[in-house]
Amino acid sequence: MNNLNLGALIKDHRKKAGLTQLELANLAGVGKTTVFDIEKNKETVRLNNLFAVLRVLNIKIEFKSPLTK
Amino acid sequence: MNNLNLGALIKDHRKKAGLTQLELANLAGVGKTTVFDIEKNKETVRLNNLFAVLRVLNIKIEFKSPLTK
């Protein structure tokens, strides 16, 4: 899905990992502004930056369609 | 997963939909270069552009982690 709550999902995972936005940003190798934007569901972020954040939080992406099922 | 074959997945769906890169780009409201880049697994594309392409092809995204399971 075009998950509009991706930001909330990431924030929740970050909190449970005991990380601040700045710590997550440093671990992911992105700027703090980018983490802030991602958690605010700003969809103009770049895919590589999102991937870097997801990797730190151990969140996997799956793509599904009628063809892949 | 940080699906490295997202490009191939999209290309496959596009082909099965009988669309050219240019047609898909127009339907998604992005430039042809963007579709080309996405199919080449260029991860610096912007999330909104990827979402627009996925929507046209009816591909859904899911995020999974030990916490969401």
Next chain:
DNA sequence: TTAATTTTACCGCTATAACAGTAAAATAAT
């Protein structure tokens, strides 16, 4: 084969994401 289509790969230009500061809200801790 040849012709038509599509994909790949450039180009220059424009718009803006990403960045590190900074500072003010908001939240949490004492």
Next chain:
DNA sequence: ATTATTTTACTGTTATAGCGGTAAAATTAA
């Protein structure tokens, strides 16, 4: 309450994604 921490929201600058145009490969159709 006060203090410390974190988040939010700006800034100016820099790097580059995205764009249409073009043209050459590659692929497909005739």
